[in-house]
Amino acid sequence: MSAVAVHGVGTSHFGRQPERDAIALAHDAVREALTDAGVDRVDAVWVGTVFGPAGVAQRTLRALGITGVPVLTVENACASGTTAFLEAHEAVRTGRYGRVLALGIEQMSTAFSGAITPEPSDPEQRGGLALPALYAMSAARYLHLGAVTPAELAAVSVKNHAHALHNPRAQYSGSYTVEQVLGSRMIADPLTVLQCCPTSDGAAAAVLAPATGGPREVRVRGAALRSGRVWDHSSPHVWGYDIVRDTTADALAAAGLHAATDVDVVEVHDAFTIGEIVTTEALGLVPEGAGGKAAAAGVTALGGTHPVNPSGGLLSRGHPLGATGLAQLAEITWQLRGEAGGRQVDGARLGLVETMGGGVSVLDGNACVVAVLEGP
Amino acid sequence: MSAVAVHGVGTSHFGRQPERDAIALAHDAVREALTDAGVDRVDAVWVGTVFGPAGVAQRTLRALGITGVPVLTVENACASGTTAFLEAHEAVRTGRYGRVLALGIEQMSTAFSGAITPEPSDPEQRGGLALPALYAMSAARYLHLGAVTPAELAAVSVKNHAHALHNPRAQYSGSYTVEQVLGSRMIADPLTVLQCCPTSDGAAAAVLAPATGGPREVRVRGAALRSGRVWDHSSPHVWGYDIVRDTTADALAAAGLHAATDVDVVEVHDAFTIGEIVTTEALGLVPEGAGGKAAAAGVTALGGTHPVNPSGGLLSRGHPLGATGLAQLAEITWQLRGEAGGRQVDGARLGLVETMGGGVSVLDGNACVVAVLEGP
Numbered sequence: 001m002s003a004v005a006v007h008g009v010g011t012s013h014f015g016r017q018p019e020r021d022a023i024a025l026a027h028d029a030v031r032e033a034l035t036d037a038g039v040d041r042v043d044a045v046w047v048g049t050v051f052g053p054a055g056v057a058q059r060t061l062r063a064l065g066i067t068g069v070p071v072l073t074v075e076n077a078c079a080s081g082t083t084a085f086l087e088a089h090e091a092v093r094t095g096r097y098g099r100v101l102a103l104g105i106e107q108m109s110t111a112f113s114g115a116i117t118p119e120p121s122d123p124e125q126r127g128g129l130a131l132p133a134l135y136a137m138s139a140a141r142y143l144h145l146g147a148v149t150p151a152e153l154a155a156v157s158v159k160n161h162a163h164a165l166h167n168p169r170a171q172y173s174g175s176y177t178v179e180q181v182l183g184s185r186m187i188a189d190p191l192t193v194l195q196c197c198p199t200s201d202g203a204a205a206a207v208l209a210p211a212t213g214g215p216r217e218v219r220v221r222g223a224a225l226r227s228g229r230v231w232d233h234s235s236p237h238v239w240g241y242d243i244v245r246d247t248t249a250d251a252l253a254a255a256g257l258h259a260a261t262d263v264d265v266v267e268v269h270d271a272f273t274i275g276e277i278v279t280t281e282a283l284g285l286v287p288e289g290a291g292g293k294a295a296a297a298g299v300t301a302l303g304g305t306h307p308v309n310p311s312g313g314l315l316s317r318g319h320p321l322g323a324t325g326l327a328q329l330a331e332i333t334w335q336l337r338g339e340a341g342g343r344q345v346d347g348a349r350l351g352l353v354e355t356m357g358g359g360v361s362v363l364d365g366n367a368c369v370v371a372v373l374e375g376p
Numbered sequence: 377m378s379a380v381a382v383h384g385v386g387t388s389h390f391g392r393q394p395e396r397d398a399i400a401l402a403h404d405a406v407r408e409a410l411t412d413a414g415v416d417r418v419d420a421v422w423v424g425t426v427f428g429p430a431g432v433a434q435r436t437l438r439a440l441g442i443t444g445v446p447v448l449t450v451e452n453a454c455a456s457g458t459t460a461f462l463e464a465h466e467a468v469r470t471g472r473y474g475r476v477l478a479l480g481i482e483q484m485s486t487a488f489s490g491a492i493t494p495e496p497s498d499p500e501q502r503g504g505l506a507l508p509a510l511y512a513m514s515a516a517r518y519l520h521l522g523a524v525t526p527a528e529l530a531a532v533s534v535k536n537h538a539h540a541l542h543n544p545r546a547q548y549s550g551s552y553t554v555e556q557v558l559g560s561r562m563i564a565d566p567l568t569v570l571q572c573c574p575t576s577d578g579a580a581a582a583v584l585a586p587a588t589g590g591p592r593e594v595r596v597r598g599a600a601l602r603s604g605r606v607w608d609h610s611s612p613h614v615w616g617y618d619i620v621r622d623t624t625a626d627a628l629a630a631a632g633l634h635a636a637t638d639v640d641v642v643e644v645h646d647a648f649t650i651g652e653i654v655t656t657e658a659l660g661l662v663p664e665g666a667g668g669k670a671a672a673a674g675v676t677a678l679g680g681t682h683p684v685n686p687s688g689g690l691l692s693r694g695h696p697l698g699a700t701g702l703a704q705l706a707e708i709t710w711q712l713r714g715e716a717g718g719r720q721v722d723g724a725r726l727g728l729v730e731t732m733g734g735g736v737s738v739l740d741g742n743a744c745v746v747a748v749l750e751g752p
Contacts, residue, residue, distance in 0.1 A: 071603040
C-alpha cells in the first residue's frame with residue numbers, strides 16, 4: 001500500500017457557460033492539472049458526472065492526446081466528483097495504477113432550465129419534495145427548535161459570497177447584507193435565492209500518484225465513503241446529519257486525527273445555507289445547534305477559528321454536480337500549498353473536503369465522501 | 377491480496393418487459409444471487425447501468441432490506457456490468473470490502489423505441505454511423521476480403537438462437553436456417569434483423585468474496601479492463617479487434633494461462649453476428665479470418681471444440697446494456713458448476729467472459745473487460 005498525494009489540480013471557470021461544451025470545460029481542467037503536476041501522461045482516469053454526455057471524458061482526453069488508458073465513469077449524485085477522487089485514490093493506494101487522473105464534469109445549463117427535473121418514478125420528487133424543499137424542511141426544523149435564526153441562515157450566504165470576491169473562477173460573488181439575502185426571491189420557505197446554489201457548468205481535475213515528499217505535494221491522509229440508510233425517522237437529526245458525522249469519523253480515523261477541529265480549512269457541501277450549518281455541526285467543527293451562531297459570529301469565515309468554504313462554496317463558486325467534489329479538492333490543495341491568494345487561510349497545514357450527494361428519492365438515502373489532506 | 381471467488385449469481389428474465397420496472401428486475405437478480413451465495417448481507421455494492429435511472433440500486437437494495445452499505449454506480453457503455461464486476465473483484469482482492477455485490481441493470485424498452493438515440497454532440501452518430509452501421513462496416517470489410525461469407529455470418533445467429541432453446545430466461549430462441557436469417561428484414565447491409573441483438577430489459581447480479589475452496593465457488597483467475605484508443609486507421613483490423621486481443625492477453629496473463637484455447641467455454645459480446653466472429657478471432661480461439669468458418673462448421677457450437685455463447689449470447693438471450701456483463705458471468709458460473717442444464721458444456725472447468733463497450737462516438741474509442749474463471 002502506497003501513501004498517496006495530489007500532485008496537481010485544475011479547474012475550469014464556473015458559471016453558466018452554455019456557449020462552451022462540456023469537453024471544452026473539461027479540457028481546461030485537465031490541462032491545468034497535468035501542467036500543475038508537471039506530467040503529460042496518466043495510467044488511468046476516473047470520471048465523475050451525473051448528467052454528462054457519454055464519452056465526454058474520452059473526447060476530452062483525445063483532445064489532449066491521451067488515448068488508450070482505462071477510463072471509468074462513476075455516478076454518485078452530488079458526490080460523483082469526490083467519488084472519482086476516492087476511487088483514483090484507492091487505485092494508487094493499492095498499486096493498481098501508478099498515476100491516476102480524477103476528473104469531474106457537469107454542464108447543467110444546456111440540460112435543464114431551472115431546477116433538476118424530477119425522476120418520474122420518484123414519489124417524493126413528484127410530490128414536490130425536490131432538493132430545495134428538502135433542505136427547506138431542515139431549515140424550518142432548525143428554526144422551530146431555535147437552533148438557528150433567519151439572520152444566521154443568511155450569514156452563511158453573506159460569508160460565502162464575500163469569500164468568492166477573492167476567487168476569480170467563482171460563478172457569483174458580492175458584498176451582500178443579511179437583509180439583502182433575506183429579501184431576495186423566495187425559493188422554498190425559508191430559503192431565498194441567495195441561499196441556494198446556482199445552476200452551473202464546470203469541470204475540475206486532480207492528478208494522484210504515490211507520495212514522494214515533493215515540495216508541492218498534498219498528501220491524502222484519509223478518505224471515506226458511505227451510502228446512507230433510508231431516511232431514519234428515529235434519528236433526532238435532520239436529513240444528512242448522521243451520514244456526514246459517520247463518514248467524517250471514518251475519514252478522521254483513517255487520517256489518524258481525533259477531531260475535525262484539528263483541521264485548518266474545510267470545503268463542505270453548502271448547496272443551501274442550512275446545509276453548511278448542519279454540516280459544520282455534523283463534522284464536529286462546532287457543537288450541535290451552534291452552526292448558525294458560528295457563521296454569524298465569523299467563526300467559519302476567513303480569519304475565524306474554523307474557516308469554511310474559502311472558495312465561496314457551492315453557493316457562490318457554483319455547483320456543477322459531478323465537478324463539485326474535485327473543485328473542493330482543488331481549493332483545499334491550493335490552500336495547503338499557500339497558493340489561494342486573497343482567500344488564503346494563513347498557515348493551513350491540514351484540510352478537509354466533504355461532499356454529500358442527495359439521493360434522487362429521499363427514501364433511497366444518500367452518499368457522502370470525506371477526505372483529509374495534508375500540505376507539503 | 378485475496379483470491380476472489382464468485383459465491384452466487386442471479387438474473388431476471390430477459391426480454392421486453394415494460395410492465396415491470398427496473399427495480400423489480402434488479403430485485404429478481406439480487407435475491408437469486410444472495411440466495412445462491414447463502415447470504416443476506418453484503419458490505420458494498422457496485423452497480424453497472426448505462427441509462428439509469430438514478431437511485432435504482434438503492435431502491436432495489438432497500439426492497440431487499442439492505443441499507444447503509446456503500447453503493448457505487450459505474451458506466452462503461454456495453455461493458456458497464458462487467459466493469460461493476462471488475463471493480464467488485466478489485467475491492468475484494470485488495471481487502472477493501474469483504475463481500476461485494478455486483479449488479480447490472482437496464483430497462484431499455486421504456487427508454488427507447490427502436491435504436492438508441494444518437495448523442496446530439498456526436499458527429500458520427502448524427503451522420504448515421506450508429507452501432508448497427510458500424511458493425512455492418514466490419515461485416516462488409518470481412519466480406520470484401522473473403523474472410524467471411526453471408527452464410528457464415530448467418531451461422532452465428534442460427535447457432536445462438538439454437539443454444540437459447542435450452543435457456544428458459546432468453547429473450548428469443550428458435551430453430552432458424554441460414555436462409556431464414558439471411559432473408560429476415562435488413563437492418564444495416566449486410567446485417568439482417570436476426571443478426572442484431574434486440575432491445576432488452578433485464579438485470580443480473582453476482583456476489584463476490586474471498587475464495588474459501590467451497591464446493592460451489594467459482595474462482596476469478598484473472599480480469600482486465602482496457603479503454604480503446606481512437607480508431608486506429610493504421611491497424612489492419614476492424615473496429616474492436618485490437619482492444620479485445622489486448623485485453624484478453626492481459627486477462628490470460630493474470631490467470632496464468634497461455635491462450636484462450638485453454639478455456640472450455642466462453643461468453644462473448646455478440647451484439648451482431650460479425651461481432652462474435654471478430655471476437656473469436658481476437659480472443660485467439662480460432663485463427664484470424666477463420667471465425668466465420670468455425671461458426672459454420674460447428675466449432676463454436678455446443679458440442680464443438682470451442683463452444684461460444686451457450687446462453688444464446690446477446691443475439692438471443694438479449695442485451696440489456698448494463699446487465700449484459702453480469703448475465704455473461706452468471707452463465708459462465710453455472711457452466712463451471714455444471715448447472716447449465718440442456719446447454720451444459722460437458723466437463724467445463726475454465727471459462728471466459730468478454731464484453732466490449734462501444735463508445736458513443738467511434739472516434740472516442742471503446743472499452744473491453746475480459747475475465748477468466750475456474751470452476752470448483
